[in-house]
Amino acid sequence: MSNFDYDLFVIGAGSGGVRASRIAASHGARVAVAEDYRVGGTCVIRGCVPKKLLVYGAHFAEDLKDARHFGWDVPDCKFDWDRLRDNVQAEVTRLEGLYGQTLDNHKVTVLKTRATIAGPQKVRLADGTELTAERILVATGGWPHVPEFPGSEHAITSNEVFHLEKLPKRVVIAGGGYIANEFAGIFNEFGSKVTIVNRGDTILRGYDEQIRDRLLQISMTKGIDFKFNAPFQSISKNDDGSLTVMLEGCEPITADAVLVAAGRVPNTKGIGLEEVGVELDEHGAIKVDETNQSSVPSIYAVGDVTNRIQLTPVAIREGQAFSDSVFGGKPTVVDYQNVPSAVFSHPPIGAVGMTEAQARNKLGSIRVYTSDFRAMKNVLAGRNERALYKMVVNAATDQVVGLHMIGPDAPEILQAAAIAVKAGLTKADFDATVALHPSMAEELVLLK
Structure with a gap:
């Protein structure tokens, strides 16, 4: 048995911290995770999940109007903010319970309190209790930045x-x-x-x-x-x-x-990092190497607190890689090339790889293909809103190095297309794929 209270102590039960905790525990580690707000972190509690539910709710405003063009006798509808807000929060609470259940099923000790670093292998809880751990993982995420000005x-x-x-x-x-x-x-x-x-x-x-x-x-x-x-x-x-x-x-x-x-800044203030010698960058992010290890060998960090790529799936990958490497005997490094992203605006955006400007600067000779069109649904609905798909290709190799889309369901389409970009497929590979008709996604294989 180890002389430490835990093999791993995780500060922050967000997406990265939860994944790291349960994977480390599945490898046999004794794990505790401290969270001073709610299990699930920014994404589940006050970020991408409740935001996406609001996005779904907002889409009904246009869908209800468009439905009339498709034969539905839809009366004028009144929106009830209170009902949507409360339903979204109920779903957040349900998901929080599932996250807690997952940790409990993996025998992870969940401490619903604030924890700070008291030493390279020691943490201090809000009530003054001190616990030791062979390794500490900081997964405290980011925090909204509010500029200082009067009012x-x-x-x-x-x-x-x-x-x-x-x-x-x-x-x-x-x-x-x-x-x-x-x-x-x-x-x-x-x-x-x-x-x-x-x-x-x-x-x-x-x-x-x-x-x-x-x-x-x-x-x-x-x-x-x-x-x-x-x-x-x-x-x-x-x-x-x-x-x-x-x-x-x-x-x-x-x-x-x-x-x-x-914007959001790494949530590193007041948790004892600098006091134990953990190096931070000019933005307050924890400096880590490719194995997620900080300047203090026993302290690691994953997710937005490292300010590498502030995306939930990236934090999850980093948490998994950390635990597989340290506790599973499977050294794993996260690949940050061609990470897809989305903006759930109205209409939404999906993107992966290099923009046209980035490709020109890096590759010099490129080819750009675009499709500027109205979605079939928008045509019948009398909506003039146009979608735009853009493919950036390395002229020397024919490899597709970037895909950028704005239009209905762009993120859903982009996820599958990102696999092709990640795999290094060429424009010819796209051209050789038979179109799925009628769909918006078929534009990707019809670009001329």
Whole structure:
């Protein structure tokens, strides 16, 4: 028996921490995981899962209108925010229970309390109890970044947005990333007046320029207002409970809620990392090597706290790789090439591989194929919204190095197509595949 209380102590029961815990336990390790909020982490509790449920709810706004063109006598419908909010939270609670059950089934000790690092192989719980572990894994995720300016305390973040007492009639959203654009689409479909405020001049930095320009065009057509190069100056609360938002170079905006979606930062403050010598980068992320090991040999980290790729499936892969390597005798390194991603905007975006600009810079000679079309459903519904599919090909090898899509079900289609990009298939391989007709996905094998 080990002289330690546990073979592995995990701080944070989010996607990466839960996966690492149960896999380590399945390899025979004695594992404890501490979580000071709710088991499941950002994704399950206050991130991608409840957000996607809101996205589904928002789509009904257009679907109900479109249904009339398909022969359904749909009356004017009223949206009930309270009902959707409560149903979403009930589903979150159900999933939290399943996560807890999974850990219990693998005989992982779950400590519902805050834990900090008290030494290279020691943790301290909120009540002062100290426990030892041969290895410590930090999986505390990320936290919404709120810039400091007068009145910033009146803003909410993606942590609080799922619990709003009532639907805001007017909402200002700060940021240009995926969270900002996703909630802009959600609130707009629910009937709120939405203004996106961006201190820069670009939305969805890192995505292909044509795709993000198409989303901007469609969003504006849907009635979403955009303010670019407009840093916040202040937010003040009015006597009627509304907010006045002051922006640089813009007229004041009156809103019922201000959502700050200005990115997420690694959640490393106040947990004792620097005191034991764990190196952090300039953003506060834990520096780790390809095996997820920090500068302190007994301390590891996975997920958003390392700020490598802030995606739930990546954190899960890292947690699995860590436990298989350390406790399963199966050395595993995560491959970060060609990781697919999605933006669940209205319409959604799916992307994998290099953008056109990245490919030109890296490869020089490339070929670009696009398909700009209206989905069949949109045609019959009288909706002018157009989808755009884009394929980037290495001219020297014919290998497909990037796929970028915006349109209905783009993420669902992209997941399968990402396998082809990951496998290094060529444009000729796509061309040789018979189209599945009639479908939107067939455009990928018909690009000329």
